[in-house]
Amino acid sequence: MTDARSLSPQLPVLKLLIDGQHVDPVEGGTLPVVNPATGEKICDVPSATAADVDKAVKAARRAFESGPWGRMNASERGRIIRRFSEQLWQHREELALLESMENGKTLREAMRGDVGPGAATLSYFADWANKIRGEVLPVDGPFLTYCLKEPVGVVGAIVPWNYPTCLACWKLGPALAAGCTVVLKPSEITPLTAMRLGQLALEAGIPPGVLNVVTGYGDPTGEAMARHPDIDKISFTGSGRTARRLLQASASSNLKKLTLELGGKSPQIILPDADFEKAVEACFWGIFSNKGEICNAGSRVLVHEQAYDAFVARLAQRASRMKVGNPLEESTEMGAQVSAKQLETILGYIESGKQQGAKVLAGGARDTEGAKAKGNFVKPTVFGDVQPHMRIAQEEIFGPVLSCLRFKDEAQALEIANGTQYGLAASIWTRDVAKAHAMARRVKSGVVWINCYNEFDDAAPFGGYKESGWGRDLSHHALEGYLQTKAVWTKLPSEI
Numbered sequence: 366m367t368d369a370r371s372l373s374p375q376l377p378v379l380k381l382l383i384d385g386q387h388v389d390p391v392e393g394g395t396l397p398v399v400n401p402a403t404g405e406k407i408c409d410v411p412s413a414t415a416a417d418v419d420k421a422v423k424a425a426r427r428a429f430e431s432g433p434w435g436r437m438n439a440s441e442r443g444r445i446i447r448r449f450s451e452q453l454w455q456h457r458e459e460l461a462l463l464e465s466m467e468n469g470k471t472l473r474e475a476m477r478g479d480v481g482p483g484a485a486t487l488s489y490f491a492d493w494a495n496k497i498r499g500e501v502l503p504v505d506g507p508f509l510t511y512c513l514k515e516p517v518g519v520v521g522a523i524v525p526w527n528y529p530t531c532l533a534c535w536k537l538g539p540a541l542a543a544g545c546t547v548v549l550k551p552s553e554i555t556p557l558t559a560m561r562l563g564q565l566a567l568e569a570g571i572p573p574g575v576l577n578v579v580t581g582y583g584d585p586t587g588e589a590m591a592r593h594p595d596i597d598k599i600s601f602t603g604s605g606r607t608a609r610r611l612l613q614a615s616a617s618s619n620l621k622k623l624t625l626e627l628g629g630k631s632p633q634i635i636l637p638d639a640d641f642e643k644a645v646e647a648c649f650w651g652i653f654s655n656k657g658e659i660c661n662a663g664s665r666v667l668v669h670e671q672a673y674d675a676f677v678a679r680l681a682q683r684a685s686r687m688k689v690g691n692p693l694e695e696s697t698e699m700g701a702q703v704s705a706k707q708l709e710t711i712l713g714y715i716e717s718g719k720q721q722g723a724k725v726l727a728g729g730a731r732d733t734e735g736a737k738a739k740g741n742f743v744k745p746t747v748f749g750d751v752q753p754h755m756r757i758a759q760e761e762i763f764g765p766v767l768s769c770l771r772f773k774d775e776a777q778a779l780e781i782a783n784g785t786q787y788g789l790a791a792s793i794w795t796r797d798v799a800k801a802h803a804m805a806r807r808v809k810s811g812v813v814w815i816n817c818y819n820e821f822d823d824a825a826p827f828g829g830y831k832e833s834g835w836g837r838d839l840s841h842h843a844l845e846g847y848l849q850t851k852a853v854w855t856k857l858p859s860e861i
């Protein structure tokens with residue numbers, strides 16, 4: 366990788382992308398994009414209003430109903446999506462630098478965890494474009510009856526700030542492969558990579574209007590999408606609070622379909638026969654990669670009482686040695702929290718942990734050493750003696766704060782693991798394979814990792830149980846969310 370310290374980010378065209386054109390918002394508002402590691406403003410981007418959203422939706426509708434996208438062969442659509450993926454890959458260094466600078470994650474994480482996987486996801490779904498098929502149905506009577514799978518229509522993709530490129534691609538890949546058209550709204554905190562993606566899509570040959578990018582705040586931009594009567598589906602990743610707004614807006618507009626990828630409080634369960642070395646490392650990166658701003662962060666570590674003291678001490682030791690600092694430096698392990706607001710939220714949770722009687726074993730404060738005083742840095746924090754009822758054991762912190770809890774047997778481990786509103790991911794660490802599989806069935810979450818954590822593949826679905834959401838991203842399960850099913854009946858002559 367090029368030495369990023371010698372690079373300044375190449376900014377995208379700082380306009381809305383509607384119908385293949387870069388345009389200013391109707392009322393000309395802007396919002397600032399700030400580098401969270403330095404506190405400096407990078408640029409201003411347009412803040413779209415309801416009128417801009419309406420223009421984008423109209424463009425997407427035209428492209429869906431009468432543009433070339435819906436009429437071209439599925440193989441051709443797949444080839445164009447593949448070119449889009451290749452464009453992303455060719456521009457990966459530029460995108461990763463933008464991502465690191467607007468989000469605060471290390472450049473390494475931006476490349477390996479965000480931009481690279483984003484390109485891979487587009488490539489995976491490019492291959493699906495010409496493999497979507499219906500089926501012939503074995504109905505009674507003299508009929509030929511079959512199912513068609515058809516694109517759901519105009520999709521509103523609303524994504525958060527923690528993996529801006531990757532999560533945009535999790536939506537774009539299946540939506541485009543299914544033949545839908547899209548209005549993409551990135552987070553107001555990290556809009557730059559999505560704006561660049563829009564340009565790259567055009568350069569790859571995605572026809573005007575198929576991918577429109579509107580930047581702006583949750584309200585009015587996101588709200589206008591949520592309430593728009595001509596968006597058929599919203600594919601959302603973000604908080605439960607916003608998900609509830611989307612549900613209300615869907616109910617009061619056109620009952621648009623929703624998939625919701627929300628938060629988590631994911632447990633890592635460590636049984637006494639686990640491979641501790643591997644488990645410590647996985648628990649460490651499970652919470653501290655991407656500075657804990659991961660929906661499936663392993664934010665609760667549940668350790669059997671026989672192993673608890675030694676295991677937790679090793680984890681705390683590893684956390685104390687973590688190198689926090691300039692995200693663009695090669696040796697940095699953890700960058701800056703995404704915003705001053707997020708920093709405040711995390712520090713508030715650290716305070717609540719202390720007040721409720723948990724024991725700080727590592728970190729436990731803001732990191733203001735040297736140049737870090739200007740940015741949003743937090744010391745990697747490990748809490749011991751956490752009780753299941755404490756806020757730091759129940760609520761999603763979305764920061765580098767780990768809660769360690771003790772259990773006495775598998776039944777209690779499962780009770781604690783399942784004892785939150787969330788159900789996104791979990792892991793089980795043991796050498797007893799049968800026990801691991803039996804426990805995996807009892808964990809209420811959309812993903813269970815056994816003797817590993819944070820493993821992803823485009824072929825494996827990702828999404829939550831309970832208040833972690835509805836629907837799935839990735840794999841053919843995600844594709845289903847962008848398709849609808851039509852049954853076609855033909856009466857056959859009974860005399861033949």
Ligand code: NAD
Pocket residue numbers: 523524525526527528550551552553581582583584586587588589591602603604605606607608610611626627628629659660661761763789828829833834
């Ligand atoms: P958020 O809900 O505040 O924002 C997400 C997106 O929704 C942003 O683009 C925002 O502008 C938009 N938005 C906000 N209010 C809106 C409204 N009223 N109508 C329409 N859109 C609106 O979430 P966030 O703070 O950006 O992201 C953090 C959350 O995302 C965490 O809870 C995290 O767990 C979750 N997340 C989940 C996954 C997953 O795959 N399950 C992945 C990443 C993040």
